[in-house]
Each structure stands twice: as C-alpha cells, then as structure tokens.
Amino acid sequence: MRLAQISLNNLRRRKAKALFSITSLALGVAIFVTLQSVGNTLQSDLAHRLDQYGANIIVLPKSDSLNLSYGGLNVGGVTYGQQYIGTDALSLITKIDDAESISTVSPKVIGALPTEHGESLIVGVDFQQEFTLKKWWSLTGQQPQGPWEVLLGAEAADKMNMQPGDTFRLSDTNVLVAGVLEETGSQDDYAIFLQLSSAQKLLDMQGKISLIEISALCTTCPIKEISDQIGQAIPTAKVTPLKEAVVGRMATTTRLATFATAISVLVIIISSLVVLATIMGSVNDRTREIGILRAIGFRQSQVAIIILIEAILIGLLGGITGMSLGYLGYTLGARVLTVQGGATFSVALAFWPIMVATLLAILASLPGVWKATRLEPVEAIRVL
C-alpha cells in the first residue's frame, strides 16, 4: 500500500462523505462556468447584433466648405472640390489592417431625377448591404431584384400614389415598384431606392459614390482606429466615426459582462462556504486519524502527502465534474437563448474554477492538519 492508496481508500469507503464534498464543489464550479460562458456568449451575441444595427462610420467626399445642413434640412451654401468618391474606395476599405472588424460596407450614390411627380430624391444602394445595415426596415412587397426595380420610401410612395407592382417613368426609363418601405421617420421616407449601378447610370455618375456607410464591430477594435485606417486608405474622403453609437454599444455590453461577473463572484463565495463547511465538518475525525498515523510512526511529511492527495482528488473530481455540468448548462443555456455568433465555451474558462476548487479542498483540510500537528499524538487521538 502506498500513501496515495490510503487517501483513495478513504474516498472509496466513505462514499457519502466524499460525494457530498465533491458535489458541493462541482455545483459551485458548474454554476460559475455556466454563468461565465453563457454571459460571454450573450455579450458577444449582443455586440454582434448591435454592431450590425446601423452604421457607426460614415465616409464622405472631402469638401472645403462648411456643412450647411442640419437634421436633414439643407440651407444651401456653395461647396467646392470633389463631390464624390471613386468606386475603387470600396476595395481599399477591404484592405485595411482591421478589415475583419468591418461587418457591413454600404456604398450609396445620391442625386435628384425627374418623375411624373416632379424632382425626386434618388438613392442608389447595394440592397443586400443596405438591408443588413438597416435591420429596422420593413416593407410591403419584395426586395428589388432586377436593375430597374425600385424601393419607395413611405412618403415618396404616398405622394406618387404608388403600390408594389406599379410602374412609373424615372428620367426616361420605366421602373417597377418592387416594394414600399414602412415609415422610418428618417430621410429614407422620401427616397426612391434602386440598384447602385442603375442609379449611377441614370445620374451619369458611373464609377462614383456619394457616401459610404460602414458598420464595424466595435467590440473587437476601437472605432477610432478603424476610421483612421480608412482615412489613410482613401485620402480623398472624410471619415467620421459616430461616437455616440459606439459609446452606447460598449456601455450596453460592458454592463452585461459586469452583471455576469458579479453573480459569478457571488456564486464562488457561496459555494466556497458550503465546501468549507462540508469538509471542515470532520475536523475532529481528521485530527484523530492524523494522531493515529503519527503514533504509528508516520512522519509529518508522509501525513501531509496523504491529506494533500485526498484534497487534490476531491478538488479535481469536483472541478472536472463541475466543468462537465457547466458545459451542459452552457449548451442548454445557449439553446434556450438562441444566441447567434460563435460559441465561447472554452476549456481555458474551466482552468481557474478547477484550480480554485482544488485550492479550496486543500484549504478546507488545513484546520484538521493544523489541529493535529499542534497537539501531541496522544492528545490528537483522544480528540472527540
């Protein structure tokens, strides 16, 4: 028989006691791991969703004059210099250092064209990107498919008295109304949207873009940095990060993380107390056993090894069981919450809980050891 076998036999033959210690440790670890992983996943899921919600960077042509519009109301003013960005800017954006952090790039060409109902606001867009960016858009009818299918803002449709399926003349081209947007309360309500290339052709702006709206994943990279990188890539453009959008998003996700951490800390404290109470409940048993072993002639170091192995076994078993349960909890939690964005369960997450569990088990065995070494063997044996 080796020293380790003495520890093992203790766990094996006093199953109820060992199971109780292991279970209380496992539950603590499981709850911690579940909370942390579900919290992390929710956080990245939320960030992911928020990041796709509207633009947080706007790329405009550089102009020398002051901007004389406020809240969509243009009060005129002469602008000099370039009024557009080249289409090549789009490929330049995809080549910046933090390109992976960019989720949506939505180029637009903007102008005015005559219809039967007078001059109308024309916005050429990449519909796929635009719908990704504007998650709040809802429409009757369908998304435009062909080059001469358009999407009308609510006000524009109202003024022109148009419904999905109707046709009208835009400049000198017949176009089909594929869908009508519900009211958004923004400039979108007054616009006629059509495919970027069609709009460029009608406005005689081939190869030119009026502005680019970009949605970057602000949780992974500071938005300011991405803006600067785009600015360097396209020297003819003015790149403006929308700070409010970024700050708001960060605050929301950080609050979620803080909440998960606070609860985890609480769980750690509670389960630590339970574990300490469980294992320390048998201090006197421990003291007597140590007294017997020492009386028989075991050295202090041998006794220490026996007790340490036992504590480590309990800690590891509890930690690993807890981690497995935690993984189960995470899987269920992720399913219930139907989160999107990659799974964030990692073995690394379980490393510290298992370490803490083991340390806790060792810590809990110390009072018995301390009491037994302080007493002479004959007294330790007599402890009741």
Add this chain to the structure above:
Amino acid sequence: MSSLVQAQQITKEYQTGPVKALALQGVNLTVSKGEFLSIIGPSGSGKSTLLSVIGGLCTPTRGSLKVDGFNVYDLPQEKLADYRREYIGFVFQQFQLIPYLTALENVMLPLVAAGLKNNQQVAAAKEVLEKVGLGQKTQRLPSQLSGGEQERVAISRAIVNKPPLILADEPTGALDSRTTEEILELLAQLHSEGQTIIMITHNPKVAARAQRIVEIVDGKIAS
C-alpha cells in the same frame, strides 16, 4: 538482563485552561529486555500518561526517558516519529483502527510508514493476522469485526514490524472473559518468544499474568 527502558523522574502536568492537572509526579521505572510488566492502579492515576510518555507520544514536563541507551525526547520531530515506528508497538485502549482501511491495510500501516515494498507489506501483515487467528477476515473493515477481533487487529498492527517494545493500554478492558483469556494467551506467547511487553490493566487477575506488577497511585509508583 540489560535494561531497555529507563524512565527517570518523569513528571507530566496537563494544562487545561487555568487548571493544571499533575498526572505523573517523579516516576522512576526500569524495564528489562524480554520482560512482561503490568501496570495497575485506579482510574485517573496516570497509567495511560506513563505509557504514552514511554511510547514517544507525549513529552514529559520534566524528567528523562532513555530507551536502548538514547534520550528519546532529545530527538527532533522526525526522529521521534522514527522512534515510534522502529521501537514501539502501541495497542491503544480503544483500538484506534483507521475506519476506512481493512484489517489487512490497518496492519500494513507501520510498514507503509517504513516504506516497504507492497508485496512485503502484504506478506508480513497476512502472516501476523494468521498468527492471531484472523486469517479469514483480512478484508473486513473494523466496523465489520467484533471487539475481540478489533483488539487482535490492533495487536497485529503493533507487532507487525517486530518492535522491541509492545505497549498495551488495557487490552482486555472491553472484552468478555473468554476473549480476555485468548488475548492474554496471545501476549504470553509473544513474551515467550522474547518480546518485551508493558501492559496496563486495572484487573488484578489480568495483571497477575505478567512477571512483575507495578502499581501507580496519584501519579506515583506505589510498589
């Protein structure tokens, strides 16, 4: 015969809070090699304390204990543990078996402490358990054994590493007369093989089985 144990002016005071209990007051005792000695005396007279001092389990407040020529309580911690393992086989009053180890494993303990190979541990422990008549019950836990059987496991554990000195604290105290007789037979047999034994009892009949009787009253040798 040469002496194995020389206790000189052993005094032991227990301090329980502000109260001091004087358990031993200047005890002198010499035990020869191969001797079978019994210690009698009323309850609380200091018998167990004396045996613990001799067994290296309890440091005397004053006095010296020489065993085999060296001063036991001058030894450092770890050497004192070695002394207990190599010189002493202690049979405790309440057996003090480890509850989660089988009879065999309990008997193996002193050999585990000595770092013997597993097969040597098993062979030696089995041999001793055979000798005390427990060859069929080596795999039982203490809770699955009767009082007399537990006593025999405790004696087996005390003799398994062949220590020069067996110390038995009321080994028959909790046993019926038939089992008492069996245990005394066992001790007598060990003595006949040359084993030095010190046995505590408060039963004069049991004490009479030894070669010499020492009586302790109020922490002093009375006769």
